[in-house]
Amino acid sequence: MSNIQKLIEQLPKAELHLHIEGSLEPELMFKLAKRNQVDLPYTSVEEIQQAYNFSQLQDFLDIYYAGMSVLINEQDFYDLTIAYLEKCHQQNIRHVEIFFDPQGHTERGIAFETVITGINRALNDSQQKWGITFKTIMCFLRHLSEAEAIDTLQQAKPFLDRIDGVGLDSSEVGHPPSKFEQVFNQARELGLKLVAHAGEEGPPSYVKEALDLLKVDRIDHGNRAMESEALVKRLSESQMALTVCPLSNLKLCVVDALNTHPLPAMLEKGLLITINSDDPSYFGGYLNENFFAIQSALNLTEQQIVQLAKNSFTASFLDEPEKAKHLAAIDNLVNTVSTH
Numbered sequence: 293m294s295n296i297q298k299l300i301e302q303l304p305k306a307e308l309h310l311h312i313e314g315s316l317e318p319e320l321m322f323k324l325a326k327r328n329q330v331d332l333p334y335t336s337v338e339e340i341q342q343a344y345n346f347s348q349l350q351d352f353l354d355i356y357y358a359g360m361s362v363l364i365n366e367q368d369f370y371d372l373t374i375a376y377l378e379k380c381h382q383q384n385i386r387h388v389e390i391f392f393d394p395q396g397h398t399e400r401g402i403a404f405e406t407v408i409t410g411i412n413r414a415l416n417d418s419q420q421k422w423g424i425t426f427k428t429i430m431c432f433l434r435h436l437s438e439a440e441a442i443d444t445l446q447q448a449k450p451f452l453d454r455i456d457g458v459g460l461d462s463s464e465v466g467h468p469p470s471k472f473e474q475v476f477n478q479a480r481e482l483g484l485k486l487v488a489h490a491g492e493e494g495p496p497s498y499v500k501e502a503l504d505l506l507k508v509d510r511i512d513h514g515n516r517a518m519e520s521e522a523l524v525k526r527l528s529e530s531q532m533a534l535t536v537c538p539l540s541n542l543k544l545c546v547v548d549a550l551n552t553h554p555l556p557a558m559l560e561k562g563l564l565i566t567i568n569s570d571d572p573s574y575f576g577g578y579l580n581e582n583f584f585a586i587q588s589a590l591n592l593t594e595q596q597i598v599q600l601a602k603n604s605f606t607a608s609f610l611d612e613p614e615k616a617k618h619l620a621a622i623d624n625l626v627n628t629v630s631t632h
């Protein structure tokens with residue numbers, strides 16, 4: 293392992309773009325299918341992995357929603373979440389802001405309470421055991437109607453002590469942020485943080501709508517914002533964070549290859565970029581693997597890697613003293629281990 297890979301491992305990091313259902317590993321999928329007597333269209337881990345061959349976002353989403361069918365009981369959501377958090381512990385991820393897709397479960401007849409209780413119990417256990425802090429972000433599925441999103445926000449109301457924000461995910465093209473203006477207004481009035489996937493496959497105008505109409509605190513992906521000079525200037529000047537997901541971009545053909553990923557241009561334009569794994573089980577790597585992959589493909593420097601780790605805390609929803617504590621820990625590490 294190279295020195296820069298060791299640095300990536302040792303750096304304290306936050307992960308801000310992670311769909312918990314997208315961390316469902318094939319082995320756990322089989323285990324839960326057996327436990328819950330759910331039929332899967334696969335007979336082996338290898339068969340599952342062969343199915344993970346996507347040429348666009350929708351190919352992945354079809355398989356992602358099918359995979360969720362094994363999640364039935366509170367313990368299943370706990371097992372899913374604790375497995376991800378154990379990975380975080382191994383990878384020195386000190387803070388997570390995870391997405392969950394309640395509508396992917398409630399539409400199958402699973403109670404909202406079952407989902408949030410299992411996820412939250414695992415998050416609390418991991419904070420106790422490993423000191424990993426967390427925020428929880430509930431996403432609306434944008435291929436469904438705004439009325440259904442409003443209904444989901446209603447269902448969430450008894451559990452708002454365990455929900456920090458709302459997001460917007462699923463099929464992007466044809467479902468612009470403007471479709472969800474009202475529900476985001478309601479979420480804002482409830483004091484929730486606001487994020488939205490925008491500019492993954494959708495045009496730069498979707499990023500602009502997320503800013504102007506949804507008034508988001510962070511943009512998820514945002515790659516296609518690079519097509520608009522005015523938007524890049526705006527994102528840079530406002531230091532609006534973008535949660536970039538390199539291996540996801542590769543697997544979903546948002547980029548042709550990692551060595552042509554826009555990340556260096558994004559950094560050069562002064563954007564507040566963070567690195568994230570999105571759906572690690574489906575895209576071939578957790579957070580450190582995303583760092584390793586872009587570092588080697590783009591020949592990123594130690595300084596750029598440290599900047600990205602720092603950005604993960606700066607862009608988080610932690611309070612300022614918490615952010616400062618993590619940033620100081622990074623400075624400390626950099627002063628003691630240098631790869632030169």
Ligand code: HPA
Pocket residue numbers: 311314349356461462463489492540570571
């Ligand atoms: O990368 C993604 N994009 C949109 N929706 C999603 N739901 C899970 N992952 C994704």
Ligand SMILES: [Zn+2]
Pocket residue numbers: 309311461489512570
């Ligand atoms: Zn995502």
